[in-house]
Amino acid sequence: MAEISLQYASLFSESLGETLQPSSQVFNADGERVVLNFGKPLPAKSKALLDLRFKCVLNASLQGYFKSSWNHDGKTTYYALTQFEPIAARRAFPCWDEPALKATFDVTMISRVGGINLSNMPILSEQPYLPEEGDLIFETSENLGVVGEWKITRFETSPIAKYVLDVTTQVMPIYEQLFDIDYPLPKLDTLIVDDFDVDRILPEWKVDSEFINIFLNDALGLDAKPSSHPIEADCPDASQTLQVFDALSYAKAASVLRMLAKYVGEQRFLEGVTLYLNKRLYGNSVSRDLWEGVSEATGLDIARLMDNWVTKMGFPVITVTETAQGIHVRQDRFLEEGPNTEKQDQIIWSIPLNILSVNSDGQSELNSNIILDGRESDFCLDTKTPFKLNAGTTGVYRVLYTPDRLLDIAHVAAKDDNIFSLDDRMGLVHDSMALGMAGYSQLSTALSVIDILRQENEYLVWASISANLSKLVSIFWEHSQIIDHLNTFRRNLYDPLVRRLGFEYLKDEPVDITLLRTNVIEQAAAAGHARVVEELRELFADCTRRKDYSRIPADLTKVTYITAVRHGGRLEYEAVKRILKKPKTPTSGISAMHAMCAVEDRILIQETLEFLLIDARDQDVIYFFEGLQANHKTRRTLLQFFRENYDLVSAEQ
Structure with a gap:
């Protein structure tokens, strides 16, 4: 039980033939449990019925049974929905809410007539409902209403297994075919929840390649920490x-x-x-x-x-050195703080090396059978031709080459027709930058790799480059001279792309072009590219004068708001604040929050912190923290604010 007020409890024992009232009731807030003592022991294996009645606040916490809203044509409509994973069902009603415990459920809902009630099972019956005095769900007489105002919906009993339902009908037949298991429930409702993102299943999204950026690289970044x-x-x-x-x-x-x-x-x-x-x-x-x-x-x-x-925690870095007969490889644990023999334990991973090379006929050749299951080993390979370990970036490890070999691989990868795939180029960027930032190699070499790949056309490679450059800037955030050099590098890197792609989004253009344009404009703006900053500021100013922000392309909403506020003042700040009060879309609202955090004026920074504490919805607090930590002018202020207001902020979550 969490955030639930227990109003009444009784226990009917079949074997005792009586209903027992609790002699004591103890709530354990830390364990989220309530202990009821009924004074009499129940015979083993006997049946009993526990009757619990409770009160629970329908808030906007995004957990349990919570309240949400939808804005359409200037009108706000409210609805309630559930988010029970992983242990949030206990926020909706008293239950044993743990993965190891399973039960069936008979769900009944009382709601206003005209609303739509959905559960993971079909409706068994739906009838008019007239509340009566004493109903716990109605606290005041003014809520009682009349016949026809309320309805009661009963759903069929749910099965014991709860399968995740956040999939679409497009993928369900594929899953059924792949796993030879039919979908186990009698129906599937697919809904759009305004507070969450909704993905689409499209082949042109290159989901398998995008996995490297979204999951693999994030996993390696987190697992490289000593606190993993x-x-x-x-x-x-x-x-x-x-x-x-x-x-x-x-x-x-x-x-x-x-x-x-x-x-x-x-x-x-x-x-x-x-x-x-x-x-x-x-x-x-x-x-x-x-x-x-x-x-x-x-x-x-x-x-x-x-x-x-x-x-085991952690993952390996494979160090590759070249020999007369081929290559020598060694595995050690990778740490983001750099090589440290004291912290590198003696774990030996079984590592699929996936060596991609060129054979005597000049054709690419993949050896996917080699497993490194010792500390180090030698392999025969013609190092006079291009080669790369972890082909396709499928392995959960980094690869460290000598600087010359790394640059050779980059030069080959930059050619139009070469053996290195999109996934290989993404892995090359992530590995070289991660190794450089951790001190396993020179950062200058990693930046040279990026410079060599500047003619790259694939969005996902540029997304890899952008993420790493942003992280590098974030690391050196208090070293202004280094930041200036990095921003100069970024402006020169992205300028040709900005000129080629422009600011206009075409209706039928490939999704990669749309994503790439947004990415390069965001990076150029963050680096202070004069033309980009001016273009975005003028666009925002024009929309503010017209009181119509629909002219801003949806993909540029966030960067436009942020750039206008960062390089503006009170006028732009108040404009995004007004947008936040009545956002046309969820994206617009979230962008406005990030923009409020992009200010550099001390007075406006303080106003944003006060807004966060007093006016921000619970589910929006995270967006303010994201924005404030991303702003180099507010990082230390945010830390101090968090320390001083920890109890208040944590109570909202």
């Missing part, structure tokens, strides 16, 4: 679920499974997953159950191969 943790960790209390199954757990687990699938072959991997799912259908499982399924499908010892990837 294994994917598989003990969770003694369900209230700690969010701490154990955090962004690292999900991103690294997905990356490790992707590595395994690429190594054994996706078809055999999916066959193994199907075997695993059918054996554990409607039940709980552990990682070894999955390894057994994949082992059965492949004939390989998957448990031995995967053990250290899921039970």
Whole structure:
């Protein structure tokens, strides 16, 4: 139980033949549990009915059963919905809310006539409802209404397993075919929730390649910290679920499974997953159950191969040195603070090396069978021709080459027709920058790699470059001379792209072009590109005069608002504040919040902090923190504010 006020409790015992009232009631806030003592023991294996009545605030916390709103044509409509993962059902009603415990549910909803009630099961019945005096759901007589104003909806009993329903009908048949399991529920509602993003399934989005930027690189960034943790960790209390199954757990687990699938072959991997799912259908499982399924499908010892990837924290960096016969490779744990033999424990990972090279006929050749399962080893390879480890960037590790070899790979990758794929070029950028920022190699060499790739046309490579340059600027945020040099580098890098792509979004242009234009304009603006800054400021000023911001392309909303406020003053600040009060779209509202945090004037900074504390909705606090930490002028102020107002801020979450 969390944020629930228990109003009444009783226990009917079938074996005792009586209804018991609790003699004591103790609430444990930390454990989110209530302990009821009924004074009499119940016979073992007997049946009993626990009756609980409670009050709960319908807030905008985005957890449990919460309130949301939708703005359309200037009108705000309210609705309520659930978000129970991972242990938020206990915020909606008293229950044993843990992954290890399962139950069926008979859901009944009382709502206004004219509203739409949805659950994960079909409607059993829906009838008019007349509230009566004493109904706990109605606190005052003015809410009682009349017949026809309220309705009661009863849903069919839910099954024990709860499958994630945030998928679309486009992917459901694919899942059913891949895993040879029909969708287990009788219906599926796909809804758009205004407070969350909604993805689309389109092949031109290059989802597998985008995985590298969204999940793999994030996983490596988090797992490189000394404070990391294994994917598989003990969770003694369900209230700690969010701490154990955090962004690292999900991103690294997905990356490790992707590595395994690429190594054994996706078809055999999916066959193994199907075997695993059918054996554990409607039940709980552990990682070894999955390894057994994949082992059965492949004939390989998957448990031995995967053990250290899921039970140990960290990941390796592969150091490549060239020999007369080929290459010598060595694995060590990668740490973002740099090589440190005292902190590098003796973990040995089983690493698929995926070596891409050119054979004697001049054709590309991929050796995906080599596993490095010792500290170091030698491999025969013709180093006079191009080669690269971790082909396709499928492995959960970094690769460190000598500076000359790294630049050679970059020069080959920059050519129009070469053996290195989009995924290889993305991995090359991420690895070289991560190794440079951590001190394993020179940052100047990593920046040279980016400079060599400046003719790149793929959006996802530029997204990799942009993310790393932004991180580098963020690292040196208090070193103004270094920041100036980095911004000069960024302006020169992005200027040709800005000139080529312009500011106009065409209706039928490829999605990659749309995304690339937005990316380069955002980067150029952040680096202080004079023409870009002026263009965005003029656009915002014109929209402010007209009191119509629809002329701003949706993809440029955020950067336009931020640039106008950062390089403006009170006028621009008040304009985005007005936008936030009545946003036309969720994107517009979030962009306005970020813009309010982009100010550099001390008075306006203080006003933003006061707005955060007093006027910001609970679910919006995170956007203010994102914006304020991204602003170099407000980082230290934000830290002090957080320390002074921790209790107030945490109470809102």
